[in-house]
Amino acid sequence: MTNAFEGRVALVTGAGSGIGAATARLLAERGATVVVTDLDGARARQVAADIEQAGGLAWSEVLDVADGAAWAALAATIDERAGRIDVVVNNAFTLTVAPAHEQDEATWHRQLDVDLTSVYRSVRTFIGALRASRGNVVNVSSVHATVAFPGHPAYAAAKGGMLALTRQLAVEYGPQVRVNTVLPGPIHTPVWDGADEAYLDLTRRSVPAARLGTAREVATAIAFLAGDDASYISGASLVVDGGFTAQKDPR
Numbered sequence: 102m103t104n105a106f107e108g109r110v111a112l113v114t115g116a117g118s119g120i121g122a123a124t125a126r127l128l129a130e131r132g133a134t135v136v137v138t139d140l141d142g143a144r145a146r147q148v149a150a151d152i153e154q155a156g157g158l159a160w161s162e163v164l165d166v167a168d169g170a171a172w173a174a175l176a177a178t179i180d181e182r183a184g185r186i187d188v189v190v191n192n193a194f195t196l197t198v199a200p201a202h203e204q205d206e207a208t209w210h211r212q213l214d215v216d217l218t219s220v221y222r223s224v225r226t227f228i229g230a231l232r233a234s235r236g237n238v239v240n241v242s243s244v245h246a247t248v249a250f251p252g253h254p255a256y257a258a259a260k261g262g263m264l265a266l267t268r269q270l271a272v273e274y275g276p277q278v279r280v281n282t283v284l285p286g287p288i289h290t291p292v293w294d295g296a297d298e299a300y301l302d303l304t305r306r307s308v309p310a311a312r313l314g315t316a317r318e319v320a321t322a323i324a325f326l327a328g329d330d331a332s333y334i335s336g337a338s339l340v341v342d343g344g345f346t347a348q349k350d351p352r
């Protein structure tokens with residue numbers, strides 16, 4: 102265990118589950134004070150409690166990333182409790198699976214709002230504090246940003262938009278603030294709980310790594326980008342997909 106994040110404050114959205122929870126735990130293990138946020142307050146509380154139980158520093162807050170006023174309130178709380186912020190991990194997401202013509206406008210907008218506009222809100226809220234700390238932002242996109250799967254039009258548009266927005270923000274806010282993205286492939290989190298064994302098997306066989314990734318494996322990539330080892334990396338997209346998108350044709 103290193104203490105690379107000692108004295109730093111990290112905010113993770115959607116941190117009550119999966120990749121967000123693993124990221125919160127890893128950053129805390131490495132010394133960060135982690136603000137564990139989620140739409141689901143009970144989940145966020147549990148993750149923060151687990152971190153504290155393990156000897157780390159964390160507290161939880163309810164945050165709907167689609168709610169601008171909630172972002173402002175959170176900034177005030179963080180300023181009061183910690184007086185700084187060094188890392189923002191935009192990880193929360195929502196997804197409705199259906200072709201575009203079967204998604205009504207409200208469903209479409211909600212996905213863009215949670216999955217993409219949330220990144221704008223995070224920067225609008227925290228850019229002053231991030232400039233002051235020479236901090237950074239890590240956005241959690243998806244392989245859906247670069248390859249299409251049926252039934253994911255708004256999700257793919259949002260995740261693809263995240264790559265463009267990451268580049269834009271990196272250019273806009275350097276040299277003080279770095280902004281990067283990770284693109285996970287299939288990662289074994291609760292989103293896969295409903296998948297039947299045949300589909301899981303097909304997915305495993307379609308990945309050169311021959312398995313789903315773990316939330317921890319994405320968290321380590323996020324922690325790398327958020328840490329000083331990535332000090333010359335900004336505007337970058339790091340694929341964490343076991344080789345899935347490197348293939349011309351899935352196996």
Ligand SMILES: NC(=O)c1ccc[n+]([C@@H]2O[C@H](COP(=O)([O-])OP(=O)(O)OC[C@H]3O[C@@H](n4cnc5c(N)ncnc54)[C@H](O)[C@@H]3O)[C@@H](O)[C@H]2O)c1
Binds near residue numbers: 140287
């Ligand atoms: N699991 C995968 O296979 C996979 C693949 C590619 C990309 N991703 C990306 O990884 C990220 C995390 O996914 P996961 O698999 O860990 O999901 P998960 O469902 O385990 O966790 C997502 C969390 O986000 C929270 N959330 C939902 N809406 C929210 C909102 N409006 N505001 C705040 N929190 C909200 C949920 O309550 C949940 O705790 C997402 O951005 C997802 O697109 C996941």
